Amino acid sequence: MKTALFFVFLCSIWVTIPAQAQKFGYVDTEYILGKMPEYQKALSEIDKFADKWSKDIQDKYVEIEKLQKAYQAEEILLTEDMKRDRQRTISDREREARDYNNKVFGYQGLLFEKKKELMKTPMELIYRALDKVCAQKKLDFIFDKASDFVMLYTNPRHDYSDYVMEELGLDTKPTATNSNPTNKTTTKPK
Template sequence: MRFVNIGISIVFLVLCFQNVKAQKIGYIDSKFVLSKMPEYKEAQQEIEALSTAWQNEIQGMRKEIESMYSELKAEEVLLTKELKDERLAEIEKKELEVKEYQKKVFGFDGLFFLKKKELIKPVQDKVFEAAEIVAKKERLQIVFDKSGELIMIYTDPIHDYTDLVLEELGLIDDNDLNKN
């Protein structure tokens, strides 16, 4: 009787382990992959050229302001208070314009950021698409990107429990399930 119980236990364990499927996880180094792509290098060069041009333009505007200050200082003794105040206001207006332009170009969601996104995103998308193809061929459930922050760039959708969590929290209707 004791051998029968052990036999049943072994059969039960074997059946359990057959149902448990080990998840395969992998990673890539997207920075390394990107560095090998000619189109990424071209995009980087174009971004550098634009950045340098915008920086030179802003630097030129600042030099103009410095020149205005120097001119004002040289003529200061000859100017009335009203003329001096008028010139100072003009210089301050120019400074504000330069700051606004710099923010427009290099600020959050500025022209530089948008151009970089426009040029780099398609190349990154190619890398991520290739990673997904490799993940499917190699039957990987999760692929991480080890460059920079450790982020998942591909997951097998059968392991996505987002809808169930939303449902559990009462934030989704049964009708909304599986629409993603």
């Protein structure tokens, strides 16, 4: 009997406590990053590094091609030992070029590390602005529309991207390429 009364007492307390709804929203970090000068600068730096590394790799393959042509031109005149040495040199250079390519552009290679380093500043700025906006708007959850998390529908009233952009001091007005041409009226010919 006591346990039943205790259960009724707990239920009555639980019913009287007001339910608090959790507030959520979303932002589009891809849109925000596109407006950030720090992001544009980081992309430019990443492209410079990628171009430099690509040229280095291309130079290695040009050198290999020269070695192969020289070998083919002199092959008739070479002894078997000389042929093996030249082939080994060419194979070593090809392996070095492949290894360097993997080191730069492979999984978690130099380019990946450079991207991570250069993107740190713009992302930290966004995270700080998100923290402030979430505190100001009393948000419990914030999602990223640009992430791999699939959002099948988003109500624009829950979009806090403009607030984050304001916090970052960015222009929130859409650019000419982003403007919506649906406000134009068209008439049908009779």
